[in-house]
Amino acid sequence: MRPTTLDPAAEQALAERCREVVADPARIRVRFPAAAREIARTPGTSPAPGGDRIEDRVRVRLLDALAQGLPDPDARAAEVRDLYRYGDADERRAVLLALPRLGLHGRVVDLLHDALRTNDPRLVAAALGPYAATYLDDEAWRQGVLKCLFVGVPLRLVDGVDQRADDELRRMVADYADERRAAGRPVPDDALPLLTSRET
Amino acid sequence: MRIFDPHIHMSSRTTDDYQAMYDAGVRAVVEPAFWLGQPRSSVESFVDYFDSLVGFERFRASQFQIAHHCTIALNPKEANDPRCAPVLDLLPRYLAKDGVVAVGEVGFDSMTAEEEKAFARQLEMAVEFGLPALVHTPHRDKLAGTRRTLELVRAAGLPMAHALVDHLNEVTVDLVDDAGAWLGFSIYPDTKMDPDRMVAILQRRGLDRVLVNSAADWGRSDPLTTRRTGEAMLASGFSEDDVDRVLWRNPVEFFAQSGRLLLDVPDVDAGATFAGNSLLRGERA
Numbered sequence: 308m309r310p311t312t313l314d315p316a317a318e319q320a321l322a323e324r325c326r327e328v329v330a331d332p333a334r335i336r337v338r339f340p341a342a343a344r345e346i347a348r349t350p351g352t353s354p355a356p357g358g359d360r361i362e363d364r365v366r367v368r369l370l371d372a373l374a375q376g377l378p379d380p381d382a383r384a385a386e387v388r389d390l391y392r393y394g395d396a397d398e399r400r401a402v403l404l405a406l407p408r409l410g411l412h413g414r415v416v417d418l419l420h421d422a423l424r425t426n427d428p429r430l431v432a433a434a435l436g437p438y439a440a441t442y443l444d445d446e447a448w449r450q451g452v453l454k455c456l457f458v459g460v461p462l463r464l465v466d467g468v469d470q471r472a473d474d475e476l477r478r479m480v481a482d483y484a485d486e487r488r489a490a491g492r493p494v495p496d497d498a499l500p501l502l503t504s505r506e507t
Numbered sequence: 508m509r510i511f512d513p514h515i516h517m518s519s520r521t522t523d524d525y526q527a528m529y530d531a532g533v534r535a536v537v538e539p540a541f542w543l544g545q546p547r548s549s550v551e552s553f554v555d556y557f558d559s560l561v562g563f564e565r566f567r568a569s570q571f572q573i574a575h576h577c578t579i580a581l582n583p584k585e586a587n588d589p590r591c592a593p594v595l596d597l598l599p600r601y602l603a604k605d606g607v608v609a610v611g612e613v614g615f616d617s618m619t620a621e622e623e624k625a626f627a628r629q630l631e632m633a634v635e636f637g638l639p640a641l642v643h644t645p646h647r648d649k650l651a652g653t654r655r656t657l658e659l660v661r662a663a664g665l666p667m668a669h670a671l672v673d674h675l676n677e678v679t680v681d682l683v684d685d686a687g688a689w690l691g692f693s694i695y696p697d698t699k700m701d702p703d704r705m706v707a708i709l710q711r712r713g714l715d716r717v718l719v720n721s722a723a724d725w726g727r728s729d730p731l732t733t734r735r736t737g738e739a740m741l742a743s744g745f746s747e748d749d750v751d752r753v754l755w756r757n758p759v760e761f762f763a764q765s766g767r768l769l770l771d772v773p774d775v776d777a778g779a780t781f782a783g784n785s786l787l788r789g790e791r792a
Contacts, residue, residue, distance in 0.1 A: 337603040344605050344767070354779065393554065393600045395561050396781075426780070 313361070317347040321365055325372035332376040332386060335369060339390055340398055342366050356432035356460045366401030367408070374409050384414040391418050396427060403433035413442045423451045431455060432464045440467035449476045455497070456483060462497040477501055508532040508750060510733050511758040514539055514641070514673060514691065514720035517575065518556075518564050524723075524730050525571040531734040535574040535770055537762060538564060539612045539641050541582045544725045553581070553594040557601050565606060566781030574770050576762065578611035578641050579604075586625035587617070595628060602636045608765040609633070609671070611641025615652040618645065623659070630663035639669040639764050641691075644679060653679045657686045671718060671761060676700060680708060684716075689761050693722035694732035702732065702739035709740065714749060718758050 313321060324346065328335045338345070343362035353360070370387070377383040387409060391402045403422055406415065419442075422434035435443075435451050443451070448471060455462055462468055480501040484494045494502075510533045517525070517538050528536075538560055540553075547553060560577040568575035579601040585591040601607060610633040613626050633640040640660070645652040653672065660670045672683045673691030676699065683690055692708070693699045705719060723730040737750045762768055 337599050340600060340603040341605075393597065395558070395604060428780075 313347050313365070317365075321346045321368055325368060328369055328372040329376040332373055335373050335386065335390065336393075339366060339369055339401075340394065342369060343397070354429065356428040357464050358429075362397060363401050363404055366398065367405045370402070370405040370409060380411060380414065383409065384411050387411065388415055388418065391415075391421070396430065400429050400433045403430065403438075404436065406438035407436060407441075416442050416444075419443050419451075420447060423447065423454060426454075426458055428458050428460045431458060432460045435460075435465040437466045440471065445471075445473070445475075449473075449479060452476060453479050453483060456480065456495050459495075462500075468501075472501060508734065508737050508747075508754065509534055510737070510754045511535040511537075512720055512730070512733050513537045513671075513718045513758040513762070514693065514722050515730060516541060516722075516724035517568060518559060519725035520723060520730060522567070522571075525568065525573060528730050529571045529573060531731050533573060533730075533733070535576070535758075535768075536568065537576045537578060537608060537641075537758070539578040539609075540580050541612050541643075541724070542584050546588065547585060548588075548590055550591065550594045550597065553591065554597065561601070561604055561606060563781050566779075570779065574768075576606050576608045576767070576769060578609040579607050580611050580613045580629055580641075581625050582612050583614050583616040583622045583626065583643060583645075586622045587619055592621065592625060595625060598629070598632060599636070602632060602638060605767055606769050607638070608762045608767050609639045609641045610636070611671075612643040612673070613640060614643035614656060615645045616643075618648060618652055618655070623655075626656075627659055627663060630659060630665050633669065634663060634665050637766070639671060639761065640665060642670060642672045644672060644674045646674075649674075649676070650678055650682070653682055657683065657688065660686075660688065669764060673718075673720070674699060674722070677704070677708065680712070684712060687716075689716045689718060689757075691718045691720060693720050694736050695722065696727060696729050696732070702736040705736050706739045706743050706745075709745070709753070710743070714752050714757070716757070716761075717753055718761060719753055 324338050328338060342365045346365045348362040349360040373386060374383060377386060387402060391399050394402065419434045419439050422430040431454055439448060452465060455465060480498050484498055484502055487494045512533055515536050515538060517536060540560060557579055565575040579598060581594050602610060610629050613629045615622050630640055642656055644656060656672060667687040670688040671691050672688050674693050675683060675690055680690060692705055694702055694705055709717065719733055719736050721730050721732045722728065733754055737754050740750050
């Protein structure tokens with residue numbers, strides 16, 4: 308993720324909040340939900356699953372501070388899991404985006420399963436980043452990719468498709484394409500590379 | 508007539524209600540956290556309810572171009588259940604969120620020690636988070652409960668201008684009025700207040716600090732009693748501007764004290780989704 312682009316006042320506010328969280332990690336429980344209001348946000352709302360929003364970046368920085376303040380990975384995992392559990396959709400998305408940076412290894416794979424159970428394109432997309440590419444099991448990962456085709460998440464947002472796509476995923480996508488065609492509906496363009504590579 | 512209903516439990520209402528409310532002029536609502544009719548038996552049940560208030564319900568309202576806000580609290584009735592009371596420890600996480608415009612509904616149901624403890628603690632949270640408090644007054648022993656309510660607000664150091672004392676009637680209005688708190692009136696088909704009694708109170712003491720709500724929920728109630736009250740005001744000689752003040756500007760002024768009103772509702776996109784759920788019941792074409 309690129310560095311947060313904030314105006315100086317917001318950058319200062321964020322730096323202060325980060326210091327607060329490093330010194331007293333439990334403060335993230337009220338700073339994280341309030342981050343868009345207290346620090347900075349991209350105006351308006353956007354359902355775009357790949358949108359680059361300032362409040363996402365601000366929250367990821369707060370999670371970096373949490374990682375600094377909680378060196379014990381089990382304690383850190385518990386705090387991160389609670390932020391997700393009690394978060395709204397925006398907060399959950401930021402947790403998912405930050406997972407590869409938090410040194411949690413496989414401890415919070417259950418959050419990916421939760422996000423992939425939703426039909427929220429912003430959460431599904433955020434769940435299938437580098438953390439999922441490393442830690443999510445094959446069955447869940449394939450279902451996640453198929454879900455992207457269903458709910459309209461572009462596959463360019465899924466980390467590691469080229470490396471992880473296997474014959475079973477190609478079979479699933481081919482069956483999905485057959486079903487779409489049988490119903491007289493178009494097959495998403497994103498599915499085509501996975502179909503072609505199977506046929507070759 | 509533009510209407511801000513400052514107390515309505517939309518989770519219990521249908522999309523038909525949302526449409527009728529929009530047609531009647533409702534453009535903004537506050538949904539206070541309360542009980543569900545069916546008692547909760549665990550903290551987890553509150554968490555899912557709070558998630559719905561800051562999530563799916565806000566989305567549903569937006570599909571009818573109605574701005575939805577909520578208040579968060581452990582309600583007085585369930586403050587008596589030791590299985591529910593620990594939700595108090597989770598409230599700060601929710602009181603920090605956008606669109607949460609007050610702590611509420613807090614207050615008394617049966618005036619127990621447990622209720623008072625939860626009430627006092629939540630008033631302290633309102634002070635800590637810079638939020639107003641929406642206070643429910645009891646159905647039984649209303650006058651005594653209202654009197655004790657005002658004592659607790661003073662003790663917590665919450666400014667009276669940040670307290671909305673709700674479900675008032677002819678017996679309790681002056682007590683709250685004299686204290687300087689905001690006055691909430693729930694207009695019901697059969698119980699609580701009706702539009703004509705409401706108009707009589709407005710004629711007697713004026714429009715300052717008065718909020719009128721439908722308090723519509725899962726029981727016999729009507730989400731359009733705000734509109735009926737506006738019509739009764741006009742019929743008895745109040746001006747359009749008077750009606751606008753009571754039904755729009757007063758609630759905006761009260762809840763704007765939270766700094767978290769979200770009155771810009773984007774244009775409706777009928778195919779929009781919340782967490783992938785549209786209100787259309789259709790598969791993506």
